[in-house]
Amino acid sequence: MERQIxxxxxxxxxxxxxxxxxxxxxxxxDIRTIPAIIGGDEEKRxxxxxxxxxxAKSFGVVTGEPIYFAKKKCPELQxxxxxxxxxxxxxxxxxxxxxxxxxxxxxxxxxxCFLDMTNYLMGRDLKSxxxxxxxxxxxxxxxxxxxxxxxNKLLAKMASxxxxxxxxxxxxxxxxxxxMWTLPASELFMLGRKTVPKLLNMQIKTIGDIAKTDKxxxxxxxxxxxxxxxxxxxxxxxxxxxxxxxxxxxxxNSVTLPKDLMNISEIHPVLVALAEKVGYRLRKYKLVxxxxxxxxxxxxxxxxxxxxxxxxxxxxxxxxLKLANEILEMMYKNEPIRLVGLRVDDLESxxxxxxxxxxxxxxxxxxxxxxxxxxxxxxxxxxxxxASRLDIKLxxxxxxxxx
DNA sequence: TCTGGGGTCCTAGGACCC
DNA sequence: TCTGGGGTCCTAGGACCC
Numbered sequence: 001m002e003r004q005i006x007x008x009x010x011x012x013x014x015x016x017x018x019x020x021x022x023x024x025x026x027x028x029x030d031i032r033t034i035p036a037i038i039g040g041d042e043e044k045r046x047x048x049x050x051x052x053x054x055x056a057k058s059f060g061v062v063t064g065e066p067i068y069f070a071k072k073k074c075p076e077l078q079x080x081x082x083x084x085x086x087x088x089x090x091x092x093x094x095x096x097x098x099x100x101x102x103x104x105x106x107x108x109x110x111x112x113c114f115l116d117m118t119n120y121l122m123g124r125d126l127k128s129x130x131x132x133x134x135x136x137x138x139x140x141x142x143x144x145x146x147x148x149x150x151x152n153k154l155l156a157k158m159a160s161x162x163x164x165x166x167x168x169x170x171x172x173x174x175x176x177x178x179x180m181w182t183l184p185a186s187e188l189f190m191l192g193r194k195t196v197p198k199l200l201n202m203q204i205k206t207i208g209d210i211a212k213t214d215k216x217x218x219x220x221x222x223x224x225x226x227x228x229x230x231x232x233x234x235x236x237x238x239x240x241x242x243x244x245x246x247x248x249x250x251x252x253n254s255v256t257l258p259k260d261l262m263n264i265s266e267i268h269p270v271l272v273a274l275a276e277k278v279g280y281r282l283r284k285y286k287l288v289x290x291x292x293x294x295x296x297x298x299x300x301x302x303x304x305x306x307x308x309x310x311x312x313x314x315x316x317x318x319x320x321l322k323l324a325n326e327i328l329e330m331m332y333k334n335e336p337i338r339l340v341g342l343r344v345d346d347l348e349s350x351x352x353x354x355x356x357x358x359x360x361x362x363x364x365x366x367x368x369x370x371x372x373x374x375x376x377x378x379x380x381x382x383x384x385x386x387a388s389r390l391d392i393k394l395x396x397x398x399x400x401x402x403x
Numbered sequence: 404t405c406t407g408g409g410g411t412c413c414t415a416g417g418a419c420c421c
Numbered sequence: 422t423c424t425g426g427g428g429t430c431c432t433a434g435g436a437c438c439c
Binding site: 039050068072225249250252253254341343 | 404405406407408409410411412413414
Binding site for chain 3: 109110189190191304309
């Protein structure tokens with residue numbers, strides 16, 4: 001049976017949500033109506049554009065570019081900081097509204113959901129339901145969404161990306177030629193900046209060109225990715241709307257340093273803080289890890305990473321840090337470092353593993369982790385000395401200013 | 404001139420075993 | 422002395438997404 005799928009996509013999520021949060025807190029201005037962006041902190045070297053207002057966009061400001069560039073294009077630009085707690089809050093409001101329409105919702109990201117309406121239409125027309133959701137979100141939640149209406153997830157997602165904002169678009173099979181095949185190849189989901197030039201070299205310019213290309217040729221050239229782009233271009237996607245909350249397959253944190261680190265003794269405390277964060281998140285999910293990965297980025301923006309397997313699965317901060325330090329000693333090439341990252345992989349549920357008698361993690365250590373986790377839950381990460389050497393260093397100046 | 408942070412999945416090559 | 426494959430596991434890096 002034909003499936004009935006919707007893709008709900010918040011228009012300009014970070015900027016819209018920041019705007020209505022400011023309005024709710026008494027702000028006189030709606031930053032959606034001025035040249036504004038949501039961005040990072042240039043002083044901390046994390047200054048990139050995360051979202052832009054329509055006026056900022058009209059000046060040529062694009063997402064992902066350095067704020068420095070954006071300001072050159074648009075001197076009046078006002079920069080606002082993002083707040084993910086606020087964003088999660090609005091994301092949940094949207095999700096709860098959507099739950100009134102179906103039980104089968106996949107939260108694809110903080111601002112995107114897929115809805116499987118197949119068994120929930122009760123005689124209604126799919127598009128009219130989409131229009132109702134669109135209207136209700138605007139009236140009740142004060143931000144706007146685009147909604148894609150289709151018979152699979154891929155086409156619903158492509159449809160929600162058509163004209164914005166505040167629109168409902170259908171993309172049914174008989175509409176492919178008119179609405180999708182005319183678009184440039186770069187518009188197809190999963191075709192990024194590396195693949196598009198390769199396609200251009202093959203005289204493949206539009207999504208329609210991909211659809212008409214011999215599938216085996218694409219497979220030969222791009223492997224599985226080629227198979228996928230051919231199917232997507234032809235509107236084929238059988239993946240189900242997955243409403244289960246999945247456990248993460250890896251957990252990592254990384255930080256760009258305000259100044260390049262010039263030797264390994266400066267990298268060490270960064271790794272301590274990252275291990276605290278990663279360990280805390282692991283334990284929160286009740287997971288244990290079997291692989292530790294350390295990533296470095298040089299001042300010239302060259303990334304490299306090394307990984308090692310743990311002798312036994314663990315969620316202990318101390319064990320993760322110990323191996324991370326070993327990896328760091330092994331890989332560090334005595335050069336200025338801009339970013340340090342720590343990730344754990346090969347995760348499994350904590351109650352699935354048997355506690356090895358030879359585990360070198362003492363119960364004392366486990367208890368220390370637990371005690372610190374409780375403090376973190378209660379007061380936030382900054383309250384913990386062991387965890388926050390880095391954060392203190394990074395935030396000192398800011399907090400002083402705020403105080 | 405300056406370039407975030409969180410993920411998932413895939414591939415290629417090397418080591419090792421049968 | 423010179424010659425196979427197949428399979429698994431592991432690692433580093435790349436491409437893509439939001």
